[in-house]
Each structure stands twice: as C-alpha cells, then as structure tokens.
Amino acid sequence: MAEIDEAQAQRDALAIDRSKGDFKYKEDYAFDAGIGLSPTVIDYIAKVKGEDEWIREFRHKALKIFESLPMPTHWATSDLNNINFQEIRYYLAKSQKPSRTWEEVPDDVKQTFERLGIPEAERKFLAGVEAQFDSEASYSRMKEELEKLGVIFCGPNEGLSQHPEIFRKWFGKVIPAGDNKFAALNSAVFSGGSFIYIPKGVKVAQPLQAYFRINAENFGQFERTLIIADEGSEVTYMEGCTAPKFETATLHSAVVELVALKGAKIQYITVQNWSANVFNLVTKRGIAEENAEVRWIDCNIGSRLTMKYPGVVLRGAGARGEVLSIALANDGQHQDTGAKMIHAAHNTTSNIIAKSISVGNGRSTYRGLVQIPKVFQNCRNNTECDALLINEHSRTDTYPAISVRGQKNSVQHEASVSKVSAEQIFYMMQRGLSEGEAMSLAVNGFVNDLVKEFPMEYSVELKRLIELQMEGSVG
Amino acid sequence: MNTPTTTLGILDAPAQTRETQLFHSADWFAHLRQQGWQRFQTLPMPTREQEKWRFSDTRTLSLEGYAPAPAPSEADVAKLLQRSQLISHPAGLMVHIDGHCVLEPQLSPELAKQGVIFESLEKAVKHHPALLKQHLLQHPVNLGGDKFQALHQAWLRSGYFLYIPTGVHVAQPFVSVQWTLAENSAVFPHALVIADDRAQGQVLDFHFGAQLDSRALAISCCDVHTGQEAKLERLSVQGWGQQTQSFQVDNTCGGRGAKIVAINAALGARRARLENTVRLEGPEANVNLYGITVATDGQEYDQRTLQIHAAPHTKSDLLFKNALLGKSRTIFSGLIKVEPDAQRTDAYQTNRNLILSPEAEADSLPGLEIEANDVKCSHGATTGQVSPEELFYLQARGIPLKVAQELLTQGFLEEVLSKVSHPEACDLLRTLMQEKFHRS
Numbered sequence: 001m002a003e004i005d006e007a008q009a010q011r012d013a014l015a016i017d018r019s020k021g022d023f024k025y026k027e028d029y030a031f032d033a034g035i036g037l038s039p040t041v042i043d044y045i046a047k048v049k050g051e052d053e054w055i056r057e058f059r060h061k062a063l064k065i066f067e068s069l070p071m072p073t074h075w076a077t078s079d080l081n082n083i084n085f086q087e088i089r090y091y092l093a094k095s096q097k098p099s100r101t102w103e104e105v106p107d108d109v110k111q112t113f114e115r116l117g118i119p120e121a122e123r124k125f126l127a128g129v130e131a132q133f134d135s136e137a138s139y140s141r142m143k144e145e146l147e148k149l150g151v152i153f154c155g156p157n158e159g160l161s162q163h164p165e166i167f168r169k170w171f172g173k174v175i176p177a178g179d180n181k182f183a184a185l186n187s188a189v190f191s192g193g194s195f196i197y198i199p200k201g202v203k204v205a206q207p208l209q210a211y212f213r214i215n216a217e218n219f220g221q222f223e224r225t226l227i228i229a230d231e232g233s234e235v236t237y238m239e240g241c242t243a244p245k246f247e248t249a250t251l252h253s254a255v256v257e258l259v260a261l262k263g264a265k266i267q268y269i270t271v272q273n274w275s276a277n278v279f280n281l282v283t284k285r286g287i288a289e290e291n292a293e294v295r296w297i298d299c300n301i302g303s304r305l306t307m308k309y310p311g312v313v314l315r316g317a318g319a320r321g322e323v324l325s326i327a328l329a330n331d332g333q334h335q336d337t338g339a340k341m342i343h344a345a346h347n348t349t350s351n352i353i354a355k356s357i358s359v360g361n362g363r364s365t366y367r368g369l370v371q372i373p374k375v376f377q378n379c380r381n382n383t384e385c386d387a388l389l390i391n392e393h394s395r396t397d398t399y400p401a402i403s404v405r406g407q408k409n410s411v412q413h414e415a416s417v418s419k420v421s422a423e424q425i426f427y428m429m430q431r432g433l434s435e436g437e438a439m440s441l442a443v444n445g446f447v448n449d450l451v452k453e454f455p456m457e458y459s460v461e462l463k464r465l466i467e468l469q470m471e472g473s474v475g
Numbered sequence: 476m477n478t479p480t481t482t483l484g485i486l487d488a489p490a491q492t493r494e495t496q497l498f499h500s501a502d503w504f505a506h507l508r509q510q511g512w513q514r515f516q517t518l519p520m521p522t523r524e525q526e527k528w529r530f531s532d533t534r535t536l537s538l539e540g541y542a543p544a545p546a547p548s549e550a551d552v553a554k555l556l557q558r559s560q561l562i563s564h565p566a567g568l569m570v571h572i573d574g575h576c577v578l579e580p581q582l583s584p585e586l587a588k589q590g591v592i593f594e595s596l597e598k599a600v601k602h603h604p605a606l607l608k609q610h611l612l613q614h615p616v617n618l619g620g621d622k623f624q625a626l627h628q629a630w631l632r633s634g635y636f637l638y639i640p641t642g643v644h645v646a647q648p649f650v651s652v653q654w655t656l657a658e659n660s661a662v663f664p665h666a667l668v669i670a671d672d673r674a675q676g677q678v679l680d681f682h683f684g685a686q687l688d689s690r691a692l693a694i695s696c697c698d699v700h701t702g703q704e705a706k707l708e709r710l711s712v713q714g715w716g717q718q719t720q721s722f723q724v725d726n727t728c729g730g731r732g733a734k735i736v737a738i739n740a741a742l743g744a745r746r747a748r749l750e751n752t753v754r755l756e757g758p759e760a761n762v763n764l765y766g767i768t769v770a771t772d773g774q775e776y777d778q779r780t781l782q783i784h785a786a787p788h789t790k791s792d793l794l795f796k797n798a799l800l801g802k803s804r805t806i807f808s809g810l811i812k813v814e815p816d817a818q819r820t821d822a823y824q825t826n827r828n829l830i831l832s833p834e835a836e837a838d839s840l841p842g843l844e845i846e847a848n849d850v851k852c853s854h855g856a857t858t859g860q861v862s863p864e865e866l867f868y869l870q871a872r873g874i875p876l877k878v879a880q881e882l883l884t885q886g887f888l889e890e891v892l893s894k895v896s897h898p899e900a901c902d903l904l905r906t907l908m909q910e911k912f913h914r915s
Binding site: 404 | 843846860
C-alpha cells in the first residue's frame with residue numbers, strides 16, 4: 001500500500017501543472033507596442049528596430065495579406081477560431097524582457113529539469129533565468145570559432161541591415177508572405193530568430209543552437225529564421241529544447257526558411273515543448289538545389305494546437321529531402337503535423353517518416369503533401385506514418401495528398417494505426433515492470449529508430465521526456 | 476411525344492414539375508422529388524477549394540444542355556435488348572433506355588413465392604410504398620456530391636428495387652442494364668437493394684452508352700441495406716459513352732455479421748465521380764470494397780470512398796487499382812473513420828496506381844480518422860510504372876514491348892478482377908478492359 005501511495009505521490013509531483021508556467025511579471029515595458037494588431041503597431045516595430053524602409057513596406061504588405069486571408073478552417077481544426085488576434089501583444093523590446101531569478105522558478109519545474117537530466121546552466125536558461133547563462137564561456141568560444149570560418153550567425157535585424165547582400169536575396173523567397181495566413185502574420189510582426197550564412201565548403205562540426213544566442217531574443221513569439229548554406233557547406237541547427245517552455249503568450253507563429261545551395265546539407269532539428277495553452281502555428285520550408293540535402297527533424301510534445309508541416313522544395317537535380325517527425329499528443333492537445341515534398345527537378349528523392357502517439361484524449365494528425373509534376377523523371381518518395389493510440393479516447397488522423405504525373409516517377413505511402421499489444425505489456429509485467437513502466441518502454445520502442453536520429457544529448461532527454469509524458473496514462 | 480416542352484432541360488422547374496405529374500400519382504413520391512428539387516436550387520456548385528473536391532477539375536463541371544430523352548423507338552429497343560443479354564440465366568434481367576424501363580424482369584415462380592421482389596422503381600413506388608418510403612434516399616450524403624444527389628432525387632424515375640426476404644438464398648445474379656441512347660440525354664438510375672436477415676444474393680449493375688462516344692449526363696445512386704448475417708455481392712460496371720459526365724453515389728449499410736463485397740469498375744465517361752460510403756452498423760459486419768479502372772486519354776476518374784466503422788468487431792478492406800494511359804487522370808480519396816465505440820476494428824485501404832503514359836496524373840488522398848484505440852488500421856498508396864525488370868524479362872523471351880506492357884497491366888488489374896465471383900461477369904469485365912486498352 002505504502003508503495004502505491006509513494007508512486008502516486010511521485011506521479012502527482014511530476015504531473016506538469018502547466019498553469020505554474022504562467023509567470024506573472026510587472027508590466028513596465030518601455031517599448032511596448034501595445035495590444036492588438038494594426039498598421040500603427042507595424043510602424044512602431046519598424047521604428048524601434050530602426051529598420052530600412054523596404055522592411056517596413058514588407059511588413060505592411062504582409063499585414064494586408066494577413067487581413068485578407070480567411071482562417072483555413074475548411075480543412076484545419078475550428079479551434080483556430082479561438083485565437084483572438086486583437087488580444088495579443090505583438091512586440092516587446094528586448095531590454096524589457098522579464099527577468100526572473102532561479103528562486104522564482106516553481107519547484108515542480110525544477111524537478112522536471114532534474115528528471116530530464118538537464119545541465120544546471122541550461123536549466124536556468126530554460127526557466128527564463130537568462131542573465132547567468134549569457135556569460136557562459138562556451139558561447140564566446142563558439143562564436144570566435146565560427147567567425148574564423150566566416151559563418152554569420154545573428155538575428156534578423158542584424159542580418160538584414162549588416163549583410164543585406166547575403167540575406168535580402170532569400171528573405172521571404174522560400175516562404176512568401178502570402179503563403180498562408182500565419183506566414184503573413186509572421187511577416188508583418190516578426191522579431192527575433194536566427195539568420196545564418198555558411199560560406200562555400202565550410203562544414204560546421206558542432207550543431208548551432210539557438211539558445212547560445214540568448215541575448216538576441218531568439219525564442220520570440222514571431223521568430224524568423226533564415227539559414228543559407230552556400231555550395232558544398234554543411235550545417236546542423238537545433239531549435240528548442242526538451243524541457244517544458246513556460247510561456248504566457250498564447251500564439252506562436254514562426255517562419256523558418258532554409259536554402260541549401262548546390263551540394264550543401266542542412267539539418268534542422270526542433271524539439272517543441274510549449275506549455276499547453278499555446279497555439280503553435282509554424283511555417284517551415286527549405287529549398288534544395290542541385291545535389292543538396294535538407295533534412296527536418298521535428299519533435300512536437302507541447303502546445304495546445306501545433307500546426308506545422310516542414311517542407312522541402314527539391315529544385316535541383318539529385319536533391320534530397322527528408323522529414324523525420326515525432327508527435328506526442330496528451331490530454332487537451334492536438335498535434336497537427338506532417339510534411340510537404342515538392343519535387344521540382346529530375347532524380348530527386350524524398351523520405352518522410354512520421355510517428356505519433358496519442359495519450360488520454362489527445363489527438364494527433366498527420367497531413368502530408370507529395371507532388372511530382374510530369375516534366376520530371378526518376379523522382380521518388382517514400383512516406384511512412386505510424387500512429388500509436390494509448391487510451392480509449394485517444395484519436396489519430398492521417399490525411400496525405402499525393403499527386404504524381406508522368407511515367408518514370410514512383411511514390412509509396414504507408415500508414416498504420418495500432419495500440420500497444422496486450423501481450424507485450426503482459427510479457428514485461430511478468431518480468432517485474434509496472435504497467436506504466438511497460439507502457440513507457442513500449443512507446444519508447446515505437447519511436448526508437450527516429451529518436452536515434454537526434455543528437456546524442458537530445459535523444460537521451462527525449463526518451464526521458466516521453467517516459468514522463470506517459471506517466472499516469474495507464475492503470 | 477413531341478410537345479414543345481421536351482426542349483426544356485433538367486434545370487427547368489416546369490419540366491421537373493410536369494414530369495412529376497406525368498409519371499407518379501403517389502403524393503409522398505412527388506413530395507420526395509419536390510424536396511430534392513428545392514435542395515438542388517439552394518446548394519451551390521462544388522468548387523475545387525472544397526476539401527471533398529480537392530484535385531477535381533470543377534471548372535468543366537456543367538449541368539447545362541441535358542434533358543430527359545423521349546422513349547426509344549421499337550427498333551432501338553430491340554437492338555439494345557439484344558445487347559443486354561450479357562449473362563446467361565440471370566435470376567432476373569431489367570433493362571432501361573434513357574431512363575425508360577423497356578424490360579421488366581420475370582422472376583421464376585419459385586423466387587416470387589419466396590417473396591423476392593425485383594421490379595422497376597416505377598412499379599415498386601406503387602406496389603411497395605411502405606418499404607420504399609422507409610429506405611428511398613434516406614442515407615446522408617457524406618462525400619460532397621449533395622448537389623448532384625439532390626438533382627437525382629428531383630428527377631428520380633428509373634431504376635430498380637430488389638428485396639431478398641429473410642433467409643432466402645438466390646444463386647443466380649440479378650442483372651440491371653441501363654443505356655443512354657439519345658444525344659444529351661439525362662439519366663438518373665436508382666438502385667435500392669435490401670437483403671434481409673440471412674438473405675444471400677448477387678447484383679450486377681451495368682451502365683452503358685449505346686454508342687462509344689455518347690454524350691449524356693448520368694447521376695446514379697445505389698443504396699444497399701443488409702440485415703443480420705446477410706451476404707451480398709454487387710458489381711457495378713460504369714461504361715457510359717466517352718463524352719458522358721457521370722456522378723455516382725453509392726451507400727452501403729452492413730448489419731450485424733453481414734458480409735458485403737462491392738466492386739466498382741470504371742471504363743466509360745469523360746469524367747466520372749464515384750462516391751462510395753460504407754457504414755458498418757452491426758458488430759462483426761465485414762465489407763470488401765474494390766475498384767478497378769482503366770483511364771484513357773481525356774478521362775478523369777474521381778473516386779471518393781468512406782469506410783465508417785460504427786460498431787465494434789467490424790472489418791473493412793478496400794483495394795482500388797487504377798491503370799492510366801494517355802492524358803488521363805485519377806483521383807483516389809479514401810477515408811477510414813473509426814467511431815469512438817468501434818473497438819476491435821480492422822480496417823484497411825489500399826490504392827495502387829499504374830502510370831503507363833508520361834501525360835497521366837494520379838492523385839491519392841488516403842485518410843484515416845481513428846477515435847478508438849483498440850484497432851488495426853492501415854492504408855497504403857503507391858504510384859509507379861511497369862517495372863523495367865519485368866518488361867525486360869518478357870522482352871528477352873521474345874514478347875514485343877507493347878504486348879509485354881499489356882500483359883503486365885492485365886496482371887496488375889487481375890487482382891481485383893479475380894474478386895468478381897460470377898465467372899461470366901468476370902470474363903465480360905476482362906474483355907471490356909482489354910478492348911479499352913486496345914482502343915487507346
């Protein structure tokens with residue numbers, strides 16, 4: 001009995017109460033654009049950032065597009081209608097970012113970090129205790145090395161004003177403002193994010209991580225990222241973190257554009273773990289030129305509703321695109337994720353592997369698009385979607401769209417839905433595991449081959465995170 | 476016959492009203508048609524932006540210029556009756572030309588004694604109002620064809636009613652042949668099939684154009700109801716003329732332990748849309764859905780399917796195979812929907828497209844919506860060409876390229892053909908496929 005109580009107590013302690021993340025701070029922002037969306041807000045953002053006239057125009061045009069486009073509820077969930085755009089704060093200048101001390105962080109959050117085995121320094125950063133981490137030696141060392149290689153790693157503001165010859169050419173080209181309603185919103189009010197340029201032939205050995213640049217408001221609500229890998233270069237970029245991100249803002253809408261020039265390789269890794277009140281509506285797309293490779297590794301665990309379909313436009317012969325995706329939808333969550341592969345050259349190949357887990361009354365959705373026009377030959381796509389349903393009211397949907405023209409192309413798509421077999425659980429329980437542990441192990445097994453693709457430290461954290469999310473889901 | 480009003484088309488209210496008065500005195504039936512007409516008026520034409528019409532070429536959708544055709548001449552009737560003798564020894568054969576019933580089936584006294592009903596809709600409306608009122612067009616339209624179904628209801632006239640009573644097994648197939656003959660003829664074939672508890676039967680539906688290039692509009696509906704443990708097989712062959720627009724809405728309900736096999740073969744029409752909904756209502760219901768298509772130059776086949784699992788322990792399996800030649804296009808959009816209480820569901824869906832021309836396009840939208848957790852569901856979609864290795868193998872044995880291609884395509888389609896249990900119907904379908912292949 002005592003044992004059970006203890007287990008329950010432990011579970012209760014670890015059940016992440018997302019409301020604890022609603023940190024409240026005094027609102028004494030000096031550069032506050034106010035609540036709501038209007039041309040005045042746009043002008044304000046442009047002015048505070050000291051942007052060039054063309055960026056201001058770009059923003060205004062985007063706002064008009066945003067206003068003219070309808071909510072995509074004819075195919076997407078009607079939960080989108082619950083977003084009130086006039087109640088959102090679109091910009092807070094960085095000097096007005098809330099600062100908090102480690103003492104202010106709730107105990108259960110600290111415990112979660114503990115369980116995830118996140119290093120001390122990172123914990124503080126993740127909890128929003130920013131100042132300490134900033135002076136980390138690792139950051140400056142890394143920055144020095146990158147500069148030696150000629151790598152540019154900065155924010156959008158700096159990128160567009162100091163290196164226009166590099167970034168302006170591609171900015172808003174992979175994902176135009178009119179791509180969809182939320183890309184338009186981002187284009188109108190973007191701030192924060194990473195602009196990266198990797199020179200010809202440079203292979204960056206260490207993954208670049210957004211949180212090394214915490215000074216520069218990298219986890220913005222409307223962040224804008226543009227990565228250009230010049231011919232023959234290679235880079236891995238990591239965004240997000242496995243620990244829960246506590247946010248008061250309810251709408252996040254990022255735009256991420258990747259450009260892999262001839263023979264370049266870009267790998268973009270995301271672990272999304274927003275708190276469960278967040279609408280996470282993200283547009284991500286990469287262009288792969290001749291023999292280039294763009295690879296999205298995408299893991300969605302948090303948020304109330306995520307809509308994210310990383311895409312690759314395979315524009316040069318021999319280009320390769322890949323999306324590996326893991327989604328975990330718990331109670332009250334809807335992970336609407338997927339992938340897009342647009343084949344726009346001969347001999348292009350693409351691969352999509354998506355795995356989703358629905359727990360409690362969580363809902364996970366896969367939406368895919370594969371397009372091969374008739375003028376191209378020897379294009380191949382492989383898509384696999386597997387869904388695992390844990391509880392009676394868990395839900396999963398799969399909506400792929402595959403359009404193939406021409407004779408010499410081939411696509412294959414496979415999807416399956418299943419639950420963890422009772423035999424597997426029984427087998428493990430027989431060997432002394434609790435039902436919860438057995439379930440957690442089975443789920444980790446289900447995603448194991450994808451988790452392996454993540455960098456080492458991420459994959460360890462990811463496994464623990466999945467264990468954590470699975471707790472209390474059975475029995 | 477040649478009153479001036481015959482020039483009125485299917486979109487003209489007076490024509491619709493006049494026809495209702497002419498053909499049917501039953502009030503409830505006139506009311507049903509009137510409801511359909513009103514619904515048709517209020518519904519908008521579908522557009523490609525609608526998810527249920529994604530990939531469809533909705534710009535070329537047009538209902539203008541079609542009218543119900545007058546009764547055919549005796550010579551035409553004789554000719555087409557001859558061509559309707561497709562199956563030897565059917566349980567009953569019914570023939571319609573341009574929506575006019577020209578042959579009422581003669582059931583054997585034995586079947587009649589057992590209570591089997593197989594008669595034209597016109598007669599059934601008069602003879603079996605209770606059964607028809609209960610079942611005629613009572614299914615919801617799920618897949619986007621509301622407007623067309625409403626027009627079908629407004630002009631509902633031709634078709635058949637088949638009823639197999641409890642425990643009756645009928646070995647021979649019930650055959651219905653629908654022809655379009657006149658240019659710009661509008662036809663609205665309807666089929667209502669009820670197989671009561673433990674009943675067994677087979678239905679063969681043929682839709683043909685009298686000429687290969689007949690231009691017509693066909694909006695057909697078929698509703699199938701099965702009772703407990705009933706067994707039913709239905710083959711529907713769509714072979715309208717090559718200039719015809721075809722819309723077909725099929726609904727099938729499976730009762731407890733029912734076993735249903737439904738095969739849709741598509742050969743004709745310029746554009747053909749099939750909406751096929753299967754609802755597994757009783758536990759242990761088992762439905763197999765098959766589709767087979769040879770699409771040639773200028774044709775668009777738009778296939779939308781929905782497998783609804785509304786009860787536990789049900790099984791459905793779908794296989795649609797499309798071979799594409801010339802500048803043709805197929806769209807397969809399928810959805811498996813498992814409702815929250817339908818635990819222990821087995822549901823499968825496979826779409827295979829074989830592209831045989833650089834001009835062809837195959838779109839595939841295989842979908843799943845699963846709200847129960849103890850299920851086994853999967854779908855697969857592939858699009859590709861004839862394997863070069865297999866072609867090489869056949870060519871190395873002296874078989875010319877074109878023949879080798881045809882053989883491999885036949886092999887590809889044979890998987891579905893082999894599901895047609897009636898040997899004559901299977902041979903007929905194979906021949907029709909081959910003829911079409913050779914014409915292209």
